Amino acid sequence: MSPNLLLAPILLPAALAVFFFLVPKRVRLVREILSVAGSLVLLYLAFALFEVKTLGLKIAWLGMGIDFDLRLFHFSSFILLGLAGFLFLISLYSTVKMKDNPRVREYYAYVFLSAALANGAVLSNNFVPLVFFWEGLLLTLYGLITIGGKEANRTAVKAFIISGFCDFAMILGIGLLWSITGTLTLSEISVKPEGLAAASFILMMIGAIGKAGAMPFHTWIPDAAIDAPVTFMAFMPAAFEKLLGIYLLARITLDLFQLEARTTMSIVLMSIGALTIVLAVLMALIQKDLKKLLSFHAVSQVGYMILGIGTGIPIGIAGGIFHMINHAMYKCGLFLSAGSVEHRAGTTELKKLGGLAREMPLTAAGFTVCALAISGVWPLNGFVSKEMVFRGALETGYKVFAVAAWVGAIFTFASFLKAGHSVFFGARSQDVPKVKESPSPLVIPILILALLCITFGVYNKLPLNEFIQPILAGHVEAGAHLDFTAHALSLLNPVAGISILCLIIALGLHLHGWNRAGKKAFLASEPIHNLPVLHNLYNLSEARFFDLYEQGVKFLIGLSTVLSRAVDRPIDYFFEKVVTAVGVKLTSLFQKAHNGQYANYLAWCLAGLLAIVGIVSLVVK
Amino acid sequence: MVFLFVAVPLVVAGVLPLLGKLSKRVLPDILSNLTFLFLLVYAATAGRQIIAGGPVSQQILWFGEPVQILLGLDGLALFMLMAIALVSLCAGIFSIDYMEHYGAKANYYALFLIMVAGMNGLVLAKDLFQVYLFLEVAAVASYALVAYGLGYEELEAAFKYLLLSVVASAFVLIGVTVLFGLTGSLGFEAVGRGLQELPAGPMAALCAALFVAGFGLKAALIPFHAWLPDAHPSAPAPISAMLSGLLIKVSGIYALTRIFFSVFGLTSLLSNLLMGLGVISAVVAALLALGQKDIKRMLAYSSISQVGYIVLGIGLGTPLGILGGLFHLFNHALAKGLLFLTSGSVQMATGTRNLDEMGGLAKRMPWTAATNLVGSLSIAGVPPLGGFWSKLVIIMALVQAGRWPYAVIAVLASVLTLWYYLLIQRKAFFGKIEERWKDIREAPFWMTAATVILALLCIGVGIFFAAVLKSWVQPAADVLAQGVTAVIPRGR
Amino acid sequence: MSIETITLLTVFLPIIGSLTIPAAGLLSKPLRSLWSVLLAAATAILPLTLIPFALTGGELVIRKDLFLGLDFILVVDPLSVFMAIVSSAVGCMIVIYSIGYIHHDENQNEYYLMVLLFIGSMMGLVFSANLVFMYLFWEIIAICCWRLIGFYRLRDFVRKADKAFLVTFFGAVVMLLGFIQIYGQTHSFDLTQMRGTLIPGSAVLLILFGLFSKSATVPLHTWLPDAGVAPTTVTALLHAAVLVKIGVYAYARLFLATFQIPPLWQQIIPIMAVVSSLVAAGAAAVENDFKRLLAYSTISQIGYIFLGFAVANEAGISGSLRFILMHGLAKAGLFLCAGIVIHATHTKDIREMGGLIKTMPLTAVSFLFCAFSVIGIPPFGGFFSKFLVIMGTVKAGQVWLAAVALFTAVLTMYYLLKAFSLVFLGEAKKPAPEKTVSMVTVVTVLAVASILAGIFVAYPMKLVNIATTQISWWYR
């Protein structure tokens, strides 16, 4: 197969993006057909490339070891496949969901451009093209969020700046890595994260987890859930960014740096993961809006992936990566279901919704499957990947991380019980008029994703052996047998037992809350919300006190003010006022001496003469 | 014939008052400007040939009998003659229109010519007393010229000028007398030889001090400068141009340089003294200029400041320093002449010299504004104009001689210089035109022509600096540099 | 035509041609405009013909011996050709743009004269290989700039012009002192003869005054925001795109391509550059005047260019060279967008604007594009330059400086997006339509150029890489 084919996953969507941008808005049919067909072609291409497995393309670019170097190997082809799949689903979904949006042209352009950039980033085997594509996603991120409407701009800027910050951190890390290893080619790098390399590792990790949306770089996601189109949420934070971020994180920990279990770096990663799981899920629990709730879960789930990869234990890493693809599927499905609800009911506020399952059975079914998957209910895919993460975490010996992960599982399930209960089950709410099931382009992707969730859970051998295992194949001792499927669906072991116990606790919590709130499902989380200390923390959090961005912007403004007032203005004051004032002062001083008196002037002359004579007679003796 | 440089203007000056009865305007205009032109052409063509074989002294035959009129022409003198002729020609051309309303043009030109003759004589003089005499010739003519406007202010200024100038003459005269007493002769070379033979260090040093003070007064070095800011602005513009552009340099700097280099020899003491005076003048006068509201006063202070530069360069005494100093003298003569002439144009058009009352004149007086800009930038030392190269050479010389403090001050003073010249530009020319000046007109043809010639010269000197330096300034500097090498071994 | 003829023409055609403009203006106005455009276009095209020569990496010295070592020497090498192409191309654009922009203002003769003299002097400066002639052209540019800043002739404007002139003149004469110090050491002003000379730290300091004042680097920068009173064309293209690059270019020419500087200064200058960048970014973030904000942004970006050169490795140098090109395009675009907006809303305060994306979509998008390029977001051109500068800085071991520089980039992101949001989004306070086609076209062209320069980055990179190799001769 020609290496030039590697350019196709980049150029094809890019060309489509340009095309979508240029065709007038009215040409709807062409656009929709082309988008679905294009994504299908891309999907096919991804399959083809997945079969090929290894391919390389290297074009001399900027000199200094900066080449346009693309490399297809198992991992990247896998991610490529995932990206193409989601692109297809989203473009199908968008044909209905986005058709009336005034900026639909831009929307399609951004989506396909994102696909092109993401593909490019995945394929890049040189840091410069990697950053080129990676950071280029900022643009489409910004553009897609602004499509949400007038208020979206603030969020867009927020997302942009947060992601930009993470990307800059990554650039710095890359720079460090370059100066350590002297090469920019990814496949040539493999260092131990020690000393400067540790700094580089941390910086690049920030870039990766920032893209994936881990804490504390997540805060734009809940905002975007409200402001941005729901398709965007399903597309970017739920699917694409997770795939990319975790892909890079896995590359960093597996290839670029030799992360070993139970090292500082490992613990750092696991801590970030654990914190993200718990804190984000606690936030998710109390949300009153479906999209916002989902968005916090999108953050929380990243924690599992980071935790899994951070363990440095094969099964943990495999679990993390598996969780990534699983999460992309069910979270995408959940967002799409939310979008479907929004499409018909016109709102996603839990309070106003209720009992929609009868009118929208397919959406409800899809949602339920996905929700159960994310909660880790046997035998869905979420269960499998979470079990692997738990095992990995336990194997490191730091049980606290496993505990955190389990705590996360409790609240995850609790919050989804609340969400599902409020929206689809329970009493039919009066706020929403009678609705129908959504049109098929909306429902089909949801169902596909739900089916995939089931498939990946039940037939977990397929993804684990086909996709995940080869990724890790090169990173364990030669000859060591890798089989992640052994315990996959087994319930008769302590780990699974604890997980199931967690689910039961969650059910209990939900029922308790539901009862306490007078059978109002959307208030089921109130008992936890109102816990003494937690309540205050929640309030602070609602006031964006913990929002790194808000605090960061305050810091930026403060710093800018200080720099301006303390450095810039004084310098200007010096030029404008001090210099002129000194000039005027000296001038007036001298001028005062010139008073028009001859006597005065003559006195100077005589004094001058005397002085000269004095000097002369002093020197000449 | 070297004597022609003195005789021709004198004779024309003698004839002019008589001819003035016949033709009040045209004839004096033509005749005097022709005289200046003649001086210029003669200096440019014949002068070079005369000194081709080295410096010459010429004696005059009077009715077949040799009389003692001894004039010497060398590279330096020729250089000065050129400068004098150039600026006086332009000032003369400018006077054609400018002096219309003053009346008595014939008289004016006669005085003008005498002043020029005096300066030429001074430049060519070969003995101390002659220096003094021609100094007085030029000075007396200039007193009258300063007071030519006959207003109270002009008269007061002229009187002040007279008073302080007399003091200067007295200093010089005392110095000359003491030297005469010491050596029994007055000729430069004879006195120089005499001083070498005499063990009269302190006395010679005293004379040197007297000369510094006397010529410093003439050159308006600080603290001997106080007469200049009154005298120069009060004079009619072409005369201001002559005074600032030439007189202070010829009767001050040239005389000082000539005597110090040819008679005393530039000892390190004198060198430091001159450089000190120069640097003080350059800075203080620049600061003083900054505070002026009167455009001509500002220019006058600027003259003091630039004279400081020249003295700094020449006082340094290295060949490069002398070269730079002399070149700056030339450039300053051109540029300051130009600036005073344009200030005259402005004054004639608006009737005021107060910068605060002007504004946006460039709109109505484009030529004046443009030429003024050229002059300003040249003096401020902005390339590619002439003033830049001379300042550059001076600073190069200072740095090469290791005089860093002086170099730094010279550089900073040039920033000050630009500052006040930008004030002139901003307040007078560059800006929105004031309502009251809506109807003013550009200066008449001859005035504009004179300024344009000078401006072109400023630019031309800047662009062809190498040619000017090589063919005119270098020979002049060589004369002084040789003087230095000849005398310095004796100095301490 | 021989290389020599082309070079001499490049320098002297605009200079001498500019002097004929007032004469052409006496004949007729369209003729004058046409003549100006012709001159500018010729100046832009001539250096392009030098590219083949430059790509060979050769160096040609044109020399006319004068006096005292003040010889007229031009050098044609990849660096000078690159710089000449960038500045003359931008210069040509300004002249074309100006025809529409200032056609009802007074003093157009002077305007065109000054702009062309500026361009010509820029060419002279770029090719000069004699320190004094470098200074000479440097100051001619300062004169042009002074006239152009005060172009509208309001009292306060002229004051600002004076300030700019004085500060840059001050810096320049101090720099001249540094040149003379070098002369004192080597007895030569000829750069081609002094390659590899180690110059004393005091000379470096003195020269830095000049570079920093011209390139508006803290602490000699405040004239640049004030110079925003000039016509937008001037601020946009002359200040942002060409003028402030002079100091940077001189840095490359002097401290990289010619002299060796003491190691201490190699440590200090990057710090100064980063501090300048940070301070200016801070000032920009609190600034509410549209043009001043952009001017501060210029200062901030200049810090990057200095940083790249100052760390003096391959990545840094080539990054900075690219930065000169990319920043020229993008910042010019930003200024021109600002010009359109200010022209339409009659206010400079960004708080008084808003919602303009509705009425002027092209301008808004172009602004955003250029802003992205300045921030350094791929696929815009600015990305590569910033990226390489950072890479170079890290590679030079200055990780903390790189971190601060990246932090500055975050700040840049913040204030540019803030400006964009305030001006183009939100409530429409002063709705105003996009005005002339020509203005919007130029803006769009610049935005598109910014993005194309990013996508097809390899093409300019060729020349840049050769120039980098030539500059960093000590590697060879």
Add this chain to the structure above:
Amino acid sequence: MSVQILLLIGLVLFSVAAVLLKDLIKAAICLAAASLVLGILFFRMGAPYAGAFEISVVAGLITVLFMLTIALTKTGGDVAESKLARVAFPLFFILFLAVDVIVTKNLVQKIVALPAAPEAGAFGEVLWKQRTLDLVGQVCIIFAGVLAVLALFRKRSKDNDD
């Protein structure tokens, strides 16, 4: 001798007065007087040419000239008095005189080749033969003085004509 001392004192006094007086006319009169005294001193010390020259040019022509023109011109505003100047000038003047005395004493001792004063009769000859240019110069000065008179008085004649 006492006459000479008196004259010298007069010279000093008039000079000082000329400098210190703020009224231009009085100052000019004082200057004229000082020049006159100086001229007389020259005569008495055997330098008649110098005396004549001094009286004719400085005292006679220029000062009188200024006196007259100033008198004829309406006065401008008063010049502000400065106490400093009043103090500073006499101070420096006295200092100057003191230094002068000391220096002159030295001077007289040091001067070795003081030439004999030329005979009055031979002076003309010497002047003509040796110092022709001086003569030319002096003629020039006088000529300039005459022209100055013409120039400065033209206004009055013009006024009379009108």
